[in-house]
Amino acid sequence: MIVSTTSSEPIAEVSGLHKRFGAVHAVNDVSLRIGAGETYGLLGPNGAGKTTTISMLAGLLEPDEGTVVVAGTPIRPRSTKGREAIGLVPQDLAIYPDLSGEENLSFFAALYGMPNREASQRVTEILDVIGLTDRRKDRTSKYSGGMKRRLNIGIGLLHSPRLLILDEPTVGVDPQSRNAILESVEALSGEGMAVLYTTHYMEEAERLCDRIGIIDDGTVIAEGTTAELTASIGEQERVRIEVNGQVEDAVEHIRAMDGIADVGADDHALVILASDGSHHLPAIIGHLTDGGAQIGSIDVTRPDLEAVFLHLTGKALRE
Template sequence: MSPGRLTVGTVLSVSTLIDAHLAQASGLHKRFGDIHAVNDVSLHIDPGETYGLLGPNGAGKTTTISILAGLLEADGGTVEVAGAQIRPGSTRGREAIGLVPQDLAIYPDLTADENLKFFASLYGMPKNDAKTRIDEVLDVIGLSDRRKDRVSTYSGGMKRRLNIGIGLLHSPRLLILDEPTVGVDPQSRNAILESVETLSEEGMAVLYTTHYMEEAERLCDRIGIIDSGTVIAEGTAAELTSSIGEQERMRIEISGSVDEAAHRMESAEGISDVAVEDRAIVLLTDDGSRRLPDVIRRLSDTDIQIGSIDISRPDLEAVFLHLTGKALRE
């Protein structure tokens, strides 16, 4: 059976949504020793809005999400969801939050049916309601025909879909998705993205983190870019893109030392930012076609072998590189 769509209409009984922000974080701070992991982070998410939180590894995304979900105590600041202040140890407002963590929160030795029954019991759902909801969730995530199979026999995409089903089981009003498409097959990935779009259209607030910029551009109504614990930019994809003007993004695949290649480009005329991405260097330039001969000359003076070269107009990836000096997947 192909994966279904996680629709509010079949899985959720969304209550009337208020006009105020459904979720709001104000002035969040969190330190771990000398590391200021979250530094004065404020954001809000409205009903029916998908908010993307993007940042390089170590930027503070996971810590921020943990505070928003009530799993971690902030050193300062407040979080409110559906009118209730969220803190570890408090049950107020927690029923409004569905968390789908990056690490799979499922039991591989249990079946999908058993996993969902276990989490339904943790949510305190009455047995009859739980049975109905489990049937609905399994149907829309496309696992009805595998409900009696152990999760250890599932593909990566199937496990991710079950993870999302667990997060939706109790009909949350805020769904937090932390890189939900990591390691999934294309079919499951597209099903997940379609599901997020539908949930947002039907009134759910979604907080979405990803290492795939195309997902953020497709799904997110607004995007916050976080680096070194601070939200350094926020807006729609169009607003963020316009903030860097007409700079182009040049991606050059190479063999040899990418660090050496990046170092050679740091002093090149017309290059404003340089970053390393896998086996490539990524440059922001005022005129890619005009700067290309100098770029090739600088790299050809070494043992570096140039592979493909791609020049693209300003996009969200270019904004991220400009603001953080890093590629999103770093």
């Protein structure tokens, strides 16, 4: 396992988390630390244990074993102690469509128990942070998907948490809103907030995250900076070939070739890790065409985070 530590004092510290659902060991001995001003990316394919881990970290689910400490306070589902240090932005929108953006924020500020004057000031600040000041009076049913996502983040920020948990905050948003969200996250970590970020977009993780944990089958199998993780698979190249037709026999031949580290699938394409992808390309194409497959575009790239993920899990991130 690749492990990198952060020198900053941890805002969130998770130790030895386990969670079972019947025969399924959904989370298996997960430990992680997130420091002040650090954005930590938790990446994994569907069913890897991300949501269960987040639920235990946010105090929504009781772990079978292990501890969660945020800002020095143990977090337990049956206790509200320490919850004020956590801001959770779920993947599902948690806003009221019949209320305006300003009214949504004011409502949640009241739930947090903020005095009226403090709440009014904080709502104004958050509207500015999420770029919705000019739409503050509009009902959120008229908001675009990206605007709703930004408001969702604003609700999580209202009480100035020490730890912000963002669960795939850019799903289904337009490019402009997506960039606005990413800029907001960058600013938050720059102001000293600890951020736990999950995403299905590798480029987001590479842009935002100081460190990344890769979780698969309930276990964190690697952790480190992007540079540390990519270095872990050596100087292999990633060859992506769009292909149609039967490829099973060709895949077996390709996997058996010298210098081929791994072969996987990603959206109607083969993704191959090789020590010298360009050198192996003619033989790879030969195996595919001999099997009757039709080849589309071909792309050869140096190691990146996506290559690491495929190498470690045998799956594309979106699987």
